[in-house]
Amino acid sequence: MEETISLKEIFEVLKKRLLLIVLLIVGAAGISAVISFFILTPTYQSSTQFIVNQDTSESESVDLNQIRSNVEIINTYNDIITSNRILDQVVEEMNLTISAGALGGKISLNTSQNSQVVTLTATDYDPAVAADIANTTVEIFQEELPGLMNVNNVNVLSEAVVPANPQPVNPKPMLNIAIAIVIGAMVGVGLAFLFEYLDNTIKTxxxxxxxxxxxxxxxxxxxxxxxxxxxxxxxxxxxxxxxxxxxxxxxxxx
Structure with missing residues (x-):
């Protein structure tokens, strides 16, 4: 025989285990707050932008095919920027204590579709170091590009700067606490129904x-x-x- 449960019975179970559910919610939110505010180290981001355009030394006119070619070659430039040849020089230039591979994990590149503008974003625990990494990487890339591809079509659009009041991008305490509350509530409700299912005592x-x-x-x-x-x-x-x-x-x- 199939067993069914009514809404009234559901509310009764939740009411019976309300204290457990509340304690789990408060505990999860408290743990998340402690971890977010006191344990996790804040990280900061800084971005610089450069533009890939036609080589003005060869042509003074704007060719649409040349622009399309520049857009397509951006992917190649992205691979060059994150290569060890560039990153090793950045590590040496800035006297960093991390490897080129670890530095590559701190750098991300992004470009809009059909855009010649590339945004390089560096992440670090120090906002000033993040800005230096971004600017130094693009600077060394510009210096090395003519020798690698025999072109000189990269210009810096905007340099990375440290704002007066830098805000960390991670962790996000409010988001973490909200997620912890939802998880705590789900676990609490799940345990409430589990305990009710395992309770086979005779009461009435x-x-x-x-x-x-x-x-x-x-x-x-x-x-x-x-x-x-x-x-x-x-x-x-x-x-x-x-x-x-x-x-x-x-x-x-x-």
Whole structure:
């Protein structure tokens, strides 16, 4: 027989485990905040732009085919910029303590479709170092390009600068906390239904009929220990029964 669950039962389960869900949400948000604000090191980005154009030393007129060719060759330039030949010189020029491969992981290149402008973005824990990496990489690339491809068609459009109040790009505490809250809520709800599914204790008369398939013969009032003492004196059986009938005690199923 297929078991179904109603919305009322769902709300009852969530209400029953509300404290667990709230604690998980608060705990996840707190852990995320501590990690984001006090453990993770902020990273900064700085960008420079250069433009790939026709070689003015050979032609003074703008040729559309030449522009299209420049756009296509940008991919080759991107590979050259991130090559060890360029990055090794950047490491040596800036006296960096990282390898060329590690430096390549700090650099990203981006260009819009059909655009001759290339944006080079450098990432580092120090905003000033990020700007220096971006500018030095493009500068060395410009110097090496004529010897590599016998062309000189790269000009710097804008250099990387350090703003007065640099803002880190990572971590993003508010985003991390929001994600942690969602994850905490999902885990809390999941655990609430898991605990409810694993709970096979009998609590009501209906549970007896559903799980044990036995008829209900009757119920006996449950007398708590505090009801058996009155001012430190034992209570008679008649008094116990009277207290049990008046105070609306819990019931035990038999």
């Amino acid at each position: 008369e209906q549970d007896v009929e559903d799980k044990l398939e036995l008829p209900i013969l009757g119920v006996v009032s449950h007398i708590e220990e505090k009801d058996m003492m009155s001012l430190g004196q034992p209570v008679s059986i008649n008094q116990k029964a009277e207290r049990g009938s008046v105070s609306g005690q819990k019931k035990k199923t038999v």
